[in-house]
Amino acid sequence: MASVRQDPEDAGAPSRREFVSCAAAAAAGFLLTACGPKRLVEMPKERLRAALREMERQYSEAYGTAVTVADTKALPGVQFAYALDLSRCIGCRRCVYACVEENNQSRDPQIHWIRVHAMEKEKGVDFSHSDPYYDPKEVPQEGRFYVPVACQQCENPPCVKVCPVGATWKEEDGIVVIDYDWCIGCRYCMAACPYGARHFNWAEPTIPKGELNPSTHYLGNRPRRKGVVEKCTFCIQRSRAGRYPACVEVCPVGARKFGNLLDPESEIRYIIERKRVLVLKEDLGTVPRFFYFYAT
Amino acid sequence: MSTARLFARFTTGSLQLVLSGNSTYWAWIAFLLALIASGSLAYVHQVQAGLGVTAMRDPVSWGFYIGNFTFLVGVAAAAVVLVIPAYVYDWKPIRQIVVYGELLAVSAIVMCLLFVLVDIGRPERFWHLLPPVGHLNFPTSLLAWDVLVLNVYFVLNFAVVTHILYRAFSGRPYVKGVVVPLVLVSIPMAVGIHTVTAFLYNGLAARPYWNASILAPQFLASAFCSGPAILLILLQLLRRFTRFEISDEAIWKIAELMAYAMFFNLFLHGVEAFKEYYSATEHLLYTRYWYQGLGEHRAMVPYAWSAVALNVAAFLLFIVPAARRHWVTLNLGCLAIYAGVYIEKGMGLIIPGLTPDPLGEIYEYYPTLVELRVAAGVFSVGFLVFTLMLKVAVPIALGEFRVDREAGVDDLDRLSPASRRATAPA
Amino acid sequence: MPAVFLVARMAGGVGGSEAPPPPAAPAESPTAAERLEIPPPPFSEGIFPCSSCHADLKVNRERRPLTQMHDDVQLRHDEQHRWCLDCHDATNRDRLHLASGELVPFEQSYLLCGQCHGEKLRDWRAGVHGRRTGYWNGPKRYLLCAHCHNPHQPRFRALPPKPAPQRPERPKETIGWLP
Numbered sequence: 001m002a003s004v005r006q007d008p009e010d011a012g013a014p015s016r017r018e019f020v021s022c023a024a025a026a027a028a029g030f031l032l033t034a035c036g037p038k039r040l041v042e043m044p045k046e047r048l049r050a051a052l053r054e055m056e057r058q059y060s061e062a063y064g065t066a067v068t069v070a071d072t073k074a075l076p077g078v079q080f081a082y083a084l085d086l087s088r089c090i091g092c093r094r095c096v097y098a099c100v101e102e103n104n105q106s107r108d109p110q111i112h113w114i115r116v117h118a119m120e121k122e123k124g125v126d127f128s129h130s131d132p133y134y135d136p137k138e139v140p141q142e143g144r145f146y147v148p149v150a151c152q153q154c155e156n157p158p159c160v161k162v163c164p165v166g167a168t169w170k171e172e173d174g175i176v177v178i179d180y181d182w183c184i185g186c187r188y189c190m191a192a193c194p195y196g197a198r199h200f201n202w203a204e205p206t207i208p209k210g211e212l213n214p215s216t217h218y219l220g221n222r223p224r225r226k227g228v229v230e231k232c233t234f235c236i237q238r239s240r241a242g243r244y245p246a247c248v249e250v251c252p253v254g255a256r257k258f259g260n261l262l263d264p265e266s267e268i269r270y271i272i273e274r275k276r277v278l279v280l281k282e283d284l285g286t287v288p289r290f291f292y293f294y295a296t
Numbered sequence: 297m298s299t300a301r302l303f304a305r306f307t308t309g310s311l312q313l314v315l316s317g318n319s320t321y322w323a324w325i326a327f328l329l330a331l332i333a334s335g336s337l338a339y340v341h342q343v344q345a346g347l348g349v350t351a352m353r354d355p356v357s358w359g360f361y362i363g364n365f366t367f368l369v370g371v372a373a374a375a376v377v378l379v380i381p382a383y384v385y386d387w388k389p390i391r392q393i394v395v396y397g398e399l400l401a402v403s404a405i406v407m408c409l410l411f412v413l414v415d416i417g418r419p420e421r422f423w424h425l426l427p428p429v430g431h432l433n434f435p436t437s438l439l440a441w442d443v444l445v446l447n448v449y450f451v452l453n454f455a456v457v458t459h460i461l462y463r464a465f466s467g468r469p470y471v472k473g474v475v476v477p478l479v480l481v482s483i484p485m486a487v488g489i490h491t492v493t494a495f496l497y498n499g500l501a502a503r504p505y506w507n508a509s510i511l512a513p514q515f516l517a518s519a520f521c522s523g524p525a526i527l528l529i530l531l532q533l534l535r536r537f538t539r540f541e542i543s544d545e546a547i548w549k550i551a552e553l554m555a556y557a558m559f560f561n562l563f564l565h566g567v568e569a570f571k572e573y574y575s576a577t578e579h580l581l582y583t584r585y586w587y588q589g590l591g592e593h594r595a596m597v598p599y600a601w602s603a604v605a606l607n608v609a610a611f612l613l614f615i616v617p618a619a620r621r622h623w624v625t626l627n628l629g630c631l632a633i634y635a636g637v638y639i640e641k642g643m644g645l646i647i648p649g650l651t652p653d654p655l656g657e658i659y660e661y662y663p664t665l666v667e668l669r670v671a672a673g674v675f676s677v678g679f680l681v682f683t684l685m686l687k688v689a690v691p692i693a694l695g696e697f698r699v700d701r702e703a704g705v706d707d708l709d710r711l712s713p714a715s716r717r718a719t720a721p722a
Numbered sequence: 723m724p725a726v727f728l729v730a731r732m733a734g735g736v737g738g739s740e741a742p743p744p745p746a747a748p749a750e751s752p753t754a755a756e757r758l759e760i761p762p763p764p765f766s767e768g769i770f771p772c773s774s775c776h777a778d779l780k781v782n783r784e785r786r787p788l789t790q791m792h793d794d795v796q797l798r799h800d801e802q803h804r805w806c807l808d809c810h811d812a813t814n815r816d817r818l819h820l821a822s823g824e825l826v827p828f829e830q831s832y833l834l835c836g837q838c839h840g841e842k843l844r845d846w847r848a849g850v851h852g853r854r855t856g857y858w859n860g861p862k863r864y865l866l867c868a869h870c871h872n873p874h875q876p877r878f879r880a881l882p883p884k885p886a887p888q889r890p891e892r893p894k895e896t897i898g899w900l901p
Binding site: 022023026038039042109115117126127128129130132149158161162163164165166167182183184185186187188190191192193194195196199200201202203204226227228229281284285286 | 343345346347348352353354355357358412415416417418419420421422423424425429430431432433436437438439440443496499500501502503578581650652653654655656657
């Protein structure tokens with residue numbers, strides 16, 4: 001199991017301990033595999049539970065607060081999908097920061113799973129002329145509309161195809177997840193993703209004390225380490241508990257919709273059946289689960 | 297009994313060879329060791345602080361390390377340029393030097409594997425790639441294919457060349473029934489490793505610059521023209537400093553083959569440029585970034601045109617027989633071809649493929665000092681491995697390092713007189 | 723005043739510390755019949771019940787700008803063609819009235835809005851219009867139109883955006899001698 005940073009303030013961690021722990025991790029890895037499956041998802045239930053308890057202990061110690069790591073499986077009869085109303089988004093970025101807090105993303109170096117692109121209404125959806133760094137006094141700006149982009153949870157995910165160690169895969173409810181303890185950090189998945197949705201920990205992530213979200217899922221928002229890839233997981237820790245992702249709940253204009261494709265009463269079905277819906281880069285055949293629509 | 301003693305003799309003899317040399321040799325070794333030390337320190341810094349000490353960021357998540365890896369896979373594949381005429385056409389002059397080509401392939405693969413190791417974010421997890429202890433996503437992931445074929449190619453070349461040399465050392469001919477099939481297999485394998493590496497990029501629909509069918513043929517063309525350049529220089533050096541003999545014919549033939557490969561390389565580049573500029577879709581952005589820059593983002597432009605100039609110059613120097621046969625222009629051509637392909641296939645492949653990023657963002661990448669130091673260290677490891685192997689292989693090939701069969705089959709402690717001279721401390 | 727209340731709520735909300743939506747109204751409320759769980763209407767402090775003043779006042783149906791009371795309400799909602807009593811009932815100020823004259827309580831004000839904004843009402847009932855909280859596989863929490871749109875000035879005010887992301891930058895060059 002990956003060892004956890006002891007204290008976020010401990011910037012100058014001694015190299016010998018790191019080396020020894022890494023060597024020990026490699027050796028332990030060899031031994032572990034001699035005893036059976038390796039990826040968290042392949043572990044038998046009891047071993048996984050034990051591993052998660054160990055994770056909880058390490059996280060709680062490192063962050064000084066009681067952290068839980070859930071292993072909630074996909075709910076049966078559920079296929080998640082997401083819809084975003086382009087006629088409503090005002091580009092306020094509250095979704096970006098709600099996501100950062102809910103999913104324990106690093107503040108420094110800064111990682112944002114959601115990126116909002118401002119575009120000109122005259123030009124339409126055109127990423128090569130878009131601006132994710134807009135910073136006016138107020139939004140929305142005249143003549144502009146806003147397109148937030150995060151992981152599209154594709155049906156044919158290119159990232160899953162290319163991962164050499166199988167550290168990322170699509171779960172039964174449609175969420176594409178990453179095993180942070182198996183990822184080797186080769187970043188092939190980042191080259192493969194057409195939406196720029198995967199992000200790398202270029203340095204040890206930092207979460208200020210007191211801002212950690214202690215309710216985590218082992219495939220979702222548990223704190224990561226440097227050298228691994230991460231991305232939006234439709235707030236797996238919330239959605240598998242029946243709740244909306246943080247971005248959906250915080251959006252002040254109600255532009256974000258989420259639900260179960262298999263439920264005919266869900267907002268998501270209503271939108272797909274009645275509204276003008278589009279997906280990004282449709283020609284690439286990724287078949288995203290993330291739809292953009294115009295409600296008006 | 298005798299096998300063990302033979303091997304012990306070989307080991308001690310090799311050590312003696314490696315540890316004996318003139319001041320130029322030791323200066324070279326010291327230089328390589330210094331770069332390796334510097335690279336190791338820089339790498340430790342990178343492991344501690346994270347890959348953020350490189351200039352790679354989310355928009356350009358692959359850079360100098362992977363560019364070097366791609367180039368070196370081509371060098372490793374280029375050994376086949378010599379193998380094809382040597383064994384398939386039984387063309388004696390080239391046969392002598394095929395062994396050196398295979399040693400070069402082995403060194404290049406070592407460097408490739410090292411470049412991958414220094415690039416991944418969690419190097420202590422590299423074993424996740426190795427079945428059965430890890431989980432290799434074969435056959436879906438092209439990187440899994442690459443891991444497989446590179447290692448098989450490495451083992452193949454290493455096995456063949458050590459077999460030939462060891463047999464020569466022990467005064468016996470190599471087993472044709474083993475060597476020839478393996479060598480014949482290495483031809484499609486060489487094509488295979490570079491095709492798989494090309495597919496690595498080619499299969500990504502998210503990167504239109506790479507998602508072009510031309511990529512695999514272009515990789516092969518650029519590999520076949522640049523890889524042998526090192527060998528040509530090496531062979532001339534061997535000829536100058538040892539008793540090694542090689543006919544001018546052989547050298548010129550290799551240069552001629554490289555010229556044809558370079559022509560094909562230039563043709564493929566031209567064809568690609570036509571498609572991008574004439575169709576002028578949005579995908580032109582990537583090619584424009586490389587040759588012209590986009591707006592004020594012009595960091596790559598000098599490299600693009602240098603590569604073109606070097607490639608064209610090298611082509612002319614090699615295609616004109618008179619230029620090919622003159623030692624100055626031949627070696628200038630070698631340097632030019634190596635540098636030109638190094639630029640176009642290293643940075644020139646990776647960076648424009650990733651710039652602008654899938655959502656239109658432009659981040660200009662060029663390597664940091666840490667990356668340069670680590671890369672220099674990896675190159676030095678490769679050169680060191682190559683040097684040490686040559687230090688043993690050349691005397692064997694020249695018959696200077698072998699057991700003395702005339703002294704009796706049991707007397708394996710005695711090296712032949714020539715070998716004793718060769719292995720005596722300087 | 724609703725306007726101040728709404729803008730303050732909108733501007734103040736941030737990330738995980740966003741103020742949770744107000745609690746749902748009790749089960750006997752009019753909306754319960756439609757099985758819509760909706761918080762109470764966002765009245766200004768002390769303004770309801772309106773009849774506490776208006777029961778004693780004479781009804782004046784003449785269209786005019788108000789000067790004595792409610793003069794802080796700037797009507798910008800089709801004010802060319804309508805004024806207060808086109809939505810507020812003249813005889814019972816604790817109620818709104820539809821075009822047919824039917825009275826509706828403030829808890830069902832969406833029926834009034836839906837007369838003109840029919841598609842929005844349809845989308846709102848499906849959960850597609852407006853902010854959604856609660857459980858996607860359980861009870862959905864709705865908000866009244868008035869919780870987000872000031873009925874007198876429904877157009878959303880512009881908001882200051884949260885900070886732009888940092889541009890990716892090269893690291894500071896170091897020699898990197900020391901491990």
